[in-house]
Amino acid sequence: MTAFEFAEGYSAYFLLVVLFAIGLYGMMMKQNLIKKIMGMSIVQSSVILFFIVSAYKDDATVSVIDYTRGVTNPDLYLNPLPHTLMLTAIVVAVVTLGVSFALVIMIYKRYKTLHEPTLLELMK
Amino acid sequence: MSDSNLPLLIPFTFLLTALLIPLAGSVRRWASQPLAVAACLFSLGCSIAGMARVFDSGTFRHYLAGWQPPIGIEFVFDPLAAFFLVLITGVGTLVLIYSGPIAAEEIMGKRIGFYALSMLLLAGLTGMVVTGDLFNLYVFLEISALASYALVAIGDPRAPLSAFRYLTLGTVGASFYLMGLAFLFMSTGTLNMAEMAALLPSVNHEPQVVIGVVLILLGAGLKMALFPMHAWLPDAYTNASSPATALIAPIGTKVAVYLMIRVLIISGFPSIIAVISWVAAVGIIAGSILAISQSNLKRMLAYSSVANIGYIVLGVTLANPLAFIGAVLHILNHALMKAVLFMSAGGIFSKLGTLNISQLRGLPKKMPFTTTAFLIAVLSMVGIPPTGGFFSKIYLIFGAIEASAWVFVAVILISTVLNFFYFFRVIEFSFFKPATKADPAQEHKSETLKMDEMSMSMLLSTLILAAAIVVVGVYNGGIVDNFIAGAVPGF
Numbered sequence: 001m002t003a004f005e006f007a008e009g010y011s012a013y014f015l016l017v018v019l020f021a022i023g024l025y026g027m028m029m030k031q032n033l034i035k036k037i038m039g040m041s042i043v044q045s046s047v048i049l050f051f052i053v054s055a056y057k058d059d060a061t062v063s064v065i066d067y068t069r070g071v072t073n074p075d076l077y078l079n080p081l082p083h084t085l086m087l088t089a090i091v092v093a094v095v096t097l098g099v100s101f102a103l104v105i106m107i108y109k110r111y112k113t114l115h116e117p118t119l120l121e122l123m124k
Numbered sequence: 125m126s127d128s129n130l131p132l133l134i135p136f137t138f139l140l141t142a143l144l145i146p147l148a149g150s151v152r153r154w155a156s157q158p159l160a161v162a163a164c165l166f167s168l169g170c171s172i173a174g175m176a177r178v179f180d181s182g183t184f185r186h187y188l189a190g191w192q193p194p195i196g197i198e199f200v201f202d203p204l205a206a207f208f209l210v211l212i213t214g215v216g217t218l219v220l221i222y223s224g225p226i227a228a229e230e231i232m233g234k235r236i237g238f239y240a241l242s243m244l245l246l247a248g249l250t251g252m253v254v255t256g257d258l259f260n261l262y263v264f265l266e267i268s269a270l271a272s273y274a275l276v277a278i279g280d281p282r283a284p285l286s287a288f289r290y291l292t293l294g295t296v297g298a299s300f301y302l303m304g305l306a307f308l309f310m311s312t313g314t315l316n317m318a319e320m321a322a323l324l325p326s327v328n329h330e331p332q333v334v335i336g337v338v339l340i341l342l343g344a345g346l347k348m349a350l351f352p353m354h355a356w357l358p359d360a361y362t363n364a365s366s367p368a369t370a371l372i373a374p375i376g377t378k379v380a381v382y383l384m385i386r387v388l389i390i391s392g393f394p395s396i397i398a399v400i401s402w403v404a405a406v407g408i409i410a411g412s413i414l415a416i417s418q419s420n421l422k423r424m425l426a427y428s429s430v431a432n433i434g435y436i437v438l439g440v441t442l443a444n445p446l447a448f449i450g451a452v453l454h455i456l457n458h459a460l461m462k463a464v465l466f467m468s469a470g471g472i473f474s475k476l477g478t479l480n481i482s483q484l485r486g487l488p489k490k491m492p493f494t495t496t497a498f499l500i501a502v503l504s505m506v507g508i509p510p511t512g513g514f515f516s517k518i519y520l521i522f523g524a525i526e527a528s529a530w531v532f533v534a535v536i537l538i539s540t541v542l543n544f545f546y547f548f549r550v551i552e553f554s555f556f557k558p559a560t561k562a563d564p565a566q567e568h569k570s571e572t573l574k575m576d577e578m579s580m581s582m583l584l585s586t587l588i589l590a591a592a593i594v595v596v597g598v599y600n601g602g603i604v605d606n607f608i609a610g611a612v613p614g615f
Contacts, residue, residue, distance in 0.1 A: 020303070027292055040295050047302045054310050082309075085259050089302065092266045099273055100291050106277065106284040123282050 012053045019046035033107065033114040037100050044093040048086045055082040130174045131186045131199035131254040134167045134209060135264070138247035142240050149236035156239040157224050163243060164217040167250065171209040178206045179610065185256065193256070193316050200256035204611035208253045208382055211456055212375050215463050215589070216246050219374070222585040223367035226470050230365045234278050242371055244271035249379045258305055259315045261383065262298065268379070269294045269347070272372050279364040286359035293356045297346030300339050307336030321390040337391045341384060341400065348380035350437055351407025354430045361426035366470025369422065373429060374463040378455050381436050388440065389613045397441040404441065405535045407434035412542035421469050421479040424546060425462065428505065431539060432458045438532060439520050445612050447523025452608045453600065454516035457504060460593045461513065464501040467586045468494045471578035487554035490576050493583055495554065497590035502547040504593045507540050512596035
C-alpha cells in the first residue's frame with residue numbers, strides 16, 4: 001500500500017482528526033464562552049462522525065434483511081452498532097450543550113460579559 | 125437468582141431517588157435529605173451484601189434484560205468493584221448526613237436540586253463501577269459528570285464560571301475517551317470488557333490499539349485532574365458550596381482512576397504507562413508545591429487532591445502487586461481524609477466566616493472536635509502511623525522499591541515533607557499564632573472565643589470518618605488481605 005493509497009483510503013479519518021483539532025483549537029484559543037461551546041460541539045461531532053465512518057463499507061446497505069442481495073454475506077450489510085451507540089452519544093452531547101448554555105446564561109446575568117479574560121479579571 | 129440483581133439495584137436506586145426527590149420535595153420541603161440518605165443507606169446495604177457474596181462465592185454478573193454478554197450489557201460485581209461500591213456509598217451516606225444543616229445554611233433555596241443532583245452523581249459513579257461494558261461506562265461517566273457540573277455551579281457567585289471551565293474540560297475528557305474507545309472497538313469489534321480483554325492480546329501490536337489506550341488514558345487523566353490537566357479542579361472545589369465539595373472531592377475523581385485501572389487491566393498494562401508514572405511523579409511534587417502557596421484552605425485542599433491523585437496513578441502505573449495495593453489503599457485513605465478535611469472546612473467556614481488560613485487563630489478553642497477530626501486527617505495526609513495514610517505510602521514505597529524505581533521512592537519521601545509544610549501551616553496559624561494587638565479585628569475575635577461547634581449531625585459524621593481513618597490504619601493488614609488482595613490483577 002503506497003502512501004497515497006493509504007491517505008486516500010483513510011481520508012475520512014484524517015478529515016475527522018483535523019475537525020477534532022479545530023474544535024480543540026477553538027476551545028483553547030477563543031476568548032468568548034459561546035465560541036468555546038462551539039469548539040466543544042465540534043469536538044463531540046467529530047467523535048460521533050468517527051464512529052459512523054468506522055461502520056462504512058463499500059456497496060453495503062442498511063442492516064435490514066434484503067433477499068435480493070442475499071443473507072449470507074456480511075460484507076453486504078453495514079454494522080448497525082456504531083450508529084445506535086452514537087444516538088446515545090448525541091443525546092449526551094445535547095444535554096451537555098443544554099447545561100453549558102444554562103451556565104453561560106447565569107454567568108452573563110451576573111457579569112454582563114462573556115469575554116473570558118474580563119471574567120477572570122472580575123472574579124479576582 | 126434474585127440477588128444477582130444486586131449490581132443493577134445500586135445505581136438504579138439512585139436514579140429512582142433522583143426522580144422521587146423533586147416530587148417529594150414539592151410536597152414536603154424537608155423530605156429531600158432523608159430520602160437521599162435512605163437511598164444511600166439502602167445502596168450501602170446492597171454493596172455490603174454484594175461484597176460478602178463476592179468473597180464467599182466469587183464474581184457474579186447481571187445480564188440486562190437477559191441478553192448474554194457479547195450482545196447485551198452485563199453488570200459485573202467483582203472484588204475491585206465491590207471495594208469501590210462500598211467506599212462510594214459509605215462516604216456518600218456520611219457526607220449526605222453531614223450536609224443537612226450546612227445545605228440549609230449555604231444553599232437554602234436550592235436544596236431539592238442539590239439532593240436530586242447528588243443522587244444522579246452517585247448513580248453515575250456507582251454505575252461506572254459495576255458496568256461491564258465500555259460504552260455503558262461512557263454513559264454513566266457523562267451522567268456523573270453532568271451532575272457534578274451542576275453541583276459545582278450551586279455555590280458562591282463565581283461558581284458558574286468555574287463550573288463552565290470544568291464542563292468544557294470534562295467534555296473534552298469524555299470525547300477523548302470516546303475517540304479511544306472507537307479505536308479499540310474498530311480493532312476488536314466488541315465493547316464488552318471481558319471479551320475485549322480476551323481479544324486484545326491477539327491484536328496487541330497494532331498501533332491503533334496503543335493509540336486507543338493512550339486516548340482513553342488522556343480522557344481519564346482529564347477527568348481525574350492528573351497534574352498538567354488539573355486546571356479545572358482548584359476553582360471548581362473552591363467556589364462550590366461546602367456540601368457539594370465534600371461530596372465530589374472524596375469520590376468524584378477516584379472513579380476516573382477506577383476507569384484507568386479497568387482499561388489498563390483490559391489492555392494488559394502496555395509499556396506506555398512508564399510515561400504516566402513520570403507524569404504522576406511530577407504531579408505529586410507540583411501539586412504539593414502549589415498547595416503550599418495557597419492562602420485559601422479549600423484551595424489548598426484542592427491542590428493537595430491533585431498531588432494525591434498523583435500517588436494513586438503512580439501506584440497503578442508501577443504495575444506490580446505491592447504498588448497496586450498501595451494505590452487502592454490510598455484511594456480508600458484519600459477518600460476518607462479528603463471527606464474529613466472538606467467537611468471540617470465547611471464547618472469552619474460556617475462558624476468562622478472565613479477560609480483564609482492566616483485567620484484561623486483560635487480554631488482549636490472554638491471548635492475542639494472539628495479540630496480533632498481535622499488533625500487526624502492531617503496526620504494521615506502527612507503519613508504518620510497509626511493513621512491510614514502511613515500504610516498506603518509504605519505500600520507505595522515498597523512497590524517503587526520492587527520496581528527499582530528509586531526516583532519515585534525519593535519523590536514520595538520528598539512529597540511527605542512538602543505535605544508536612546502545607547498542613548502544618550494551618551496548624552501553626554490555628555494553634556500557635558499570637559494575636560496581634562494592633563489589629564482590632566483580631567482583638568474583637570479573641571473576645572468571642574467561646575466554644576461554638578458544628579451541629580450534631582455534621583460533627584458526628586465527620587468524627588465517624590475521622591475514626592475510620594485510624595481504624596483503616598490499625599487494621600490495614602486485614603483490609604489488604606481480605607478486600608484488596610482479591611482485586612489485584614495478574615501483572
